[in-house]
Amino acid sequence: MAGDDWMRTEAPSKAAVNLDPGTAHIARMYNYWLGGKDNYAADREAGDAAMRAYPDLVSSVRANRAFLARTARYLAAGEGIRQYLDIGTGLPSANNTHEVAQDIAPDARIVYVDNDPIVLSHARALLTSRPEGFTAYIDADLRDTGKILDGAAETLDFSRPVALMLIAVLHCIPDAAGPYRIVKTLVDALPPGSFLAISHPPSDMTDGLNRAASSMGPKMSEPVTLRSKDQVARFFDGLDLVEPGLVPIQEWRPDSDLEASAKAAMWGGVARKPPS
Numbered sequence: 001m002a003g004d005d006w007m008r009t010e011a012p013s014k015a016a017v018n019l020d021p022g023t024a025h026i027a028r029m030y031n032y033w034l035g036g037k038d039n040y041a042a043d044r045e046a047g048d049a050a051m052r053a054y055p056d057l058v059s060s061v062r063a064n065r066a067f068l069a070r071t072a073r074y075l076a077a078g079e080g081i082r083q084y085l086d087i088g089t090g091l092p093s094a095n096n097t098h099e100v101a102q103d104i105a106p107d108a109r110i111v112y113v114d115n116d117p118i119v120l121s122h123a124r125a126l127l128t129s130r131p132e133g134f135t136a137y138i139d140a141d142l143r144d145t146g147k148i149l150d151g152a153a154e155t156l157d158f159s160r161p162v163a164l165m166l167i168a169v170l171h172c173i174p175d176a177a178g179p180y181r182i183v184k185t186l187v188d189a190l191p192p193g194s195f196l197a198i199s200h201p202p203s204d205m206t207d208g209l210n211r212a213a214s215s216m217g218p219k220m221s222e223p224v225t226l227r228s229k230d231q232v233a234r235f236f237d238g239l240d241l242v243e244p245g246l247v248p249i250q251e252w253r254p255d256s257d258l259e260a261s262a263k264a265a266m267w268g269g270v271a272r273k274p275p276s
């Protein structure tokens with residue numbers, strides 16, 4: 001395995017990375033909303049302000065984790081996918097991508113990517129592959145597609161289908177950074193038969209979430225960009241959305257009526273790259 005410090009099969013200690021506790025970070029706020037302990041006062045303050053503006057935020061975040069699990073399972077069981085590139089991984093939680101995929105396909109290979117030092121410091125919990133498969137972690141920014149693709153190629157075979165998972169991360173990329181170009185560059189690197197899975201907080205579902213985003217923005221290291229259904233649909237240009245298309249995440253192949261009725265505000269979809 002690579003010895004470079006950005007390509008990990010072992011995680012560094014927390015003390016070895018700069019965790020910047022004075023500013024709210026999305027990975028730690030998300031951890032707070034999920035009931036985790038890896039967050040600081042600044043994250044909880046920004047997280048509480050957002051919850052006051054949009055009281056269904058915690059339910060929405062939980063529904064997003066359920067969407068992540070359903071898409072990873074669908075791709076492994078329904079589409080035979082054995083390779084995953086999960087960018088914007090987040091702090092380890094229940095049902096991480098490799099756990100869901102390897103439950104179905106123990107030989108699945110997963111590359112995780114995140115740019116937050118606290119996620120890096122906890123990466124060990126993501127590097128728990130079954131012996132038949134493999135997991136790796138790359139410390140990289142989604143904007144740095146060259147670094148991600150070069151690093152992922154050490155674990156994934158880009159001549160075979162790959163599932164690109166961009167779950168609740170594209171809102172961290174402002175329009176000025178060219179999010180559509182970034183996604184296209186990544187998708188262009190994948191062979192036909194690959195998949196793109198996206199969830200994205202909406203600008204057009206509830207005023208509460210728009211207020212939450214405005215309240216969080218000034219407290220965060222990087223503000224978030226909510227997008228409308230049409231704006232999220234553009235990420236799938238040139239790809240074939242699988243049923244039921246781009247929908248509220250709780251309506252994407254829910255496992256139960258309870259899941260389908262979850263209070264959540266997030267667009268979600270999965271699409272296949274067609275033959276060129």
Ligand SMILES: C[S@@+](CC[C@H](N)C(=O)[O-])C[C@H]1O[C@@H](n2cnc3c(N)ncnc32)[C@H](O)[C@@H]1O
Pocket residue numbers: 026027030064065068087088089090091113114115116119140141142143166167168169172173
């Ligand atoms: C809201 S969390 C989502 C975590 C996980 N994908 C999920 O849906 O449960 C967003 C994650 O994306 C990461 N992130 C934000 N901006 C990023 C960027 N530019 N490059 C890589 N990761 C990023 C954050 O550090 C955080 O861990």
